[in-house]
Amino acid sequence: MLCLLLTGCAATRNVQQREASTARVWTPAMRSAEAKNTYRVRLRAAGNDLTGICVTKRVGDEWRGSLVNEFGSKAFDFVTTARRGTLLNVFPMMDRWYIRRTVAxxxxxxxxxxxxxxxxxxxxxxxxxxxxxxxxxxxxxMTATSHDSTVTLVNTRRNIVYELRRMAETDDGSDE
Incomplete structure (x- = not known):
């Protein structure tokens, strides 16, 4: 019996635990809490691509933003808090409850x-x-790469990919 117990203990491997990281995804170089933030966006879902610009700003305890496509049409506005995300003014083609809920x-x-x-x-x-x-x-x-200021989010359940790349600010305060 003792032999069986010792054999069972010897058969277990030493599994090294990865140390959990406390690093922040959104670094100051990627997002400002005081100023507006502008990103080039690529949203891929079900073989469709939506590209454009996303502008966000921190207002109190909320992030508020808009996504505008390359032609200048607004896809939607959004608000996120610690408790939830909400889409507003959704482009009619995307205005379905299941799309709104997933994207929010x-x-x-x-x-x-x-x-x-x-x-x-x-x-x-x-x-x-x-x-x-x-x-x-x-x-x-979600992955955030600091060398090119890119944040990518993948919804693995719905196979939706959101890619945001920070646009550089120019000296006059406008975006590139």
């Missing part, structure tokens, strides 16, 4: 991932790989 939840995770009071905060696992931060929680996998 995705944007909630995207913009509130560093918020310790967010509803999903305890379930986020972070890791660092060089200059890339990875945050994973349930259906979401």
């Amino acid at each position: 939840a995705d944007l909630h995770f995207l913009f509130e991932v560093d918020n310790a009071e967010a509803t999903f905060a305890r379930r986020v696992e972070r890791s660092e790989r060089g200059d890339t931060i990875v945050a994973v929680s349930g259906r979401w996998r």
